[in-house]
Amino acid sequence: MTLSLPPQPLQGSDADWAAIRGDFPLLQRQVHGKPLIYFDSANTGQKPASVIEATDAFYRHHNANVSRAVHTLGTEATDAYEASRRKLANFLNVRADDLVLCSGTTFALNLVAYSWALPQLKAGDVILVSRMEHHANIVPWQLVAQRTGASVRVAEILPDGSLDLPALYAAMTGEVKLLAIAHVSNVLGTVNPVREICREARKRGVITVVDGSQAAPHRPVDVTAIGCDFYAITGHKMCGPTGTGALWARREHLQAMPPFIGGGEMIKEVSFEGTVFNDAPHKFEAGTPNIAGFVGLGAAVDYLQGVGMAAIEQRETELLAHATEELSRIPGLRLFGTAPEKAAVLSFLIEGAHSHDLATLLDLEGVAVRSGQHCAHPLLQYFGVTATCRASLAFYNTHQEIEQFVVALDKARRLLA
Incomplete structure (x- = not known):
């Protein structure tokens, strides 16, 4: 059996990340009238058209x-x-x-x-x-x-x-x-x-x-x-x-x-x-x-x-650095997990705000994050919390999405204050 697949994206530093993002049909939709910002890839990854077609x-x-x-x-x-x-x-x-x-x-x-x-x-x-x-x-x-x-x-x-x-x-x-x-x-x-x-x-x-x-x-x-x-x-x-x-x-x-x-x-x-x-x-x-x-x-x-796993790792490292820097500017935000070697996963809480409330308000802005215990009760017990919000990034995300996410998060913080 031979399946006809679309051309693969360029690898490494030649990768066209905008074109790669365009390979994922679901990322083109809107939620509550806002462009979808999908920050839940640790839960499940989105599918490129070639996978759907195969x-x-x-x-x-x-x-x-x-x-x-x-x-x-x-x-x-x-x-x-x-x-x-x-x-x-x-x-x-x-x-x-x-x-x-x-x-x-x-x-x-x-x-x-x-x-x-x-x-x-x-x-x-x-x-x-x-x-x-x-x-x-x-x-x-x-x-x-x-x-x-x-x-x-x-x-x-x-x-x-x-x-x-x-x-x-x-x-x-x-x-x-x-x-x-x-x-x-x-x-x-x-x-x-x-x-x-x-x-x-x-x-x-x-x-x-x-x-x-x-x-x-x-x-x-x-x-x-x-x-x-x-x-x-x-x-x-x-x-x-x-x-x-x-x-x-x-x-x-x-x-x-x-x-x-x-x-x-x-x-x-x-x-x-x-x-x-x-x-x-x-x-x-x-x-x-x-x-x-x-x-x-x-x-x-x-x-x-086709994208290249080394290129994916590098891209996500850059996105993580940007998101971490932006989140550090939000008053009252606590980030869980700051190990020197870290993937593009950011679990956080904002003082005085429940994680589910934050996630609900973010969803109204088109931002999909995870809230809850993430199937890791013993870990959250260590940090003394019952739930967190989790933003998990992938190579198909963008720096602009990070900036929009932070704006939406600060808006939610103000509403919950």
């Missing part, structure tokens, strides 16, 4: 199930699905046959919890989890701990939102069997030194699980160089369709882990006497996948690589 083209011209038919449509669907696996593997610098395609990071982390941790852990073992984790990288480990008698230990952060690395390494004692860590915090924007952390964990025999949801859309990611045992990503945050994602795992883990879900396509042979499971990664991919979604994710990978 998904549409699959359903219009190639729709069939994968790996279940010898007819032309079935072959085309399977070829397109597996091509997306290869594209994603190249994007992460891993082998395609070590990449499990799934619905996203939440599924991927649960797969590790139930297929690796549940059979491996026992009473007295410890799972080390950082304070800044998304609930998806906390709750599965709590559930496994309850069933095995293991315990969950917290790796704390510093007031600027960075990890307390000496304390983290000191906490990797002999009973620690697994470390779960975010590459980039979805609330603070903190970029954790995962390569160094995984190296230290390996020295101590600790298995590492890295949540790459907020890293893969915004910076070059070389999973092989990171040196972790497991790396999880979500497709919808990286300009792809919802219900897509992947888990990369070391080959020795994939071979040893039992299937998480049973059904069709994850088997070689079934009888009432027993079942012979398929080889990894297919033994973890039971049932009909989101085929069109993964075709779209393959197109999203093409698009991101």
